[in-house]
Amino acid sequence: MDEMLEGGGVIKRLFKMSTMAAFSIILFGCTDNKEIDSKIEEVNYSIEASLKEKFTYLEDLNEEKRSAYDEFLESGTLTHLIDFTPEEMVLIHMNLVMNQEFDKIYKITYNGGQIDSSTTFVQEYIEIVLSRFEQDFLMYRHYDSISTIDDESNADLKTVKMQITLGSSTYGITFAMLKEDGIWKMDYYHLIKSNL
Numbered sequence: 001m002d003e004m005l006e007g008g009g010v011i012k013r014l015f016k017m018s019t020m021a022a023f024s025i026i027l028f029g030c031t032d033n034k035e036i037d038s039k040i041e042e043v044n045y046s047i048e049a050s051l052k053e054k055f056t057y058l059e060d061l062n063e064e065k066r067s068a069y070d071e072f073l074e075s076g077t078l079t080h081l082i083d084f085t086p087e088e089m090v091l092i093h094m095n096l097v098m099n100q101e102f103d104k105i106y107k108i109t110y111n112g113g114q115i116d117s118s119t120t121f122v123q124e125y126i127e128i129v130l131s132r133f134e135q136d137f138l139m140y141r142h143y144d145s146i147s148t149i150d151d152e153s154n155a156d157l158k159t160v161k162m163q164i165t166l167g168s169s170t171y172g173i174t175f176a177m178l179k180e181d182g183i184w185k186m187d188y189y190h191l192i193k194s195n196l
Helices: 002-006 010-027 033-052 063-075 086-099 102-107 118-128 130-139 189-194
Strands: 145-148 157-166 169-180 183-186
Touching: 063 086, 086 102, 086 130, 086 145, 086 157, 086 169, 086 183, 102 118, 118 130, 118 189, 130 169
Parallel strands: none
Antiparallel strands: 145 157, 157 169, 169 183
8 A cells, every 4th residue: 555655646657557558469469479478567567667656746846946845844944935835835735744744734834823832733633634634635646736716815815726537526625825924834723623
């Protein structure tokens, strides 16, 4: 299971590769088994390579922003994230959920005087919302779009929507983002408090 979670786009790639293998077998149906075995071996090699890739929600960030994110992970200093958009902060949150970086999740969660301490936050987060965010992380791994909903946003509040299409169904999730100390932060702590 862990290998499946680490392979970026594994399901999509496996489908494409198995389709390619099936097409190759049909296309080369009159050839000998050595050619078919060779094609299957190529597909298997590609699948193994895909499984070794580490998935990240941040693959579309430019090098400068990925570097800033890495510096944030290393130092915990929020100023590294000052130039990130609300959409990018949602992606950072999803990445932190994936890696269970609870102390960093605490830092990018809007406080507004509600959070007593990081220890309390982490305990409540794990107990109340972690499983939901893990489900979101898995569901939206290969999201189709992420954008700010303009008519639900203003200068200090942004509503970010992430969407994915699975088959003929489209699913979406929204996140409220509030600016605190010049940085866009996740605004969901009130949901944790209401479930205590």
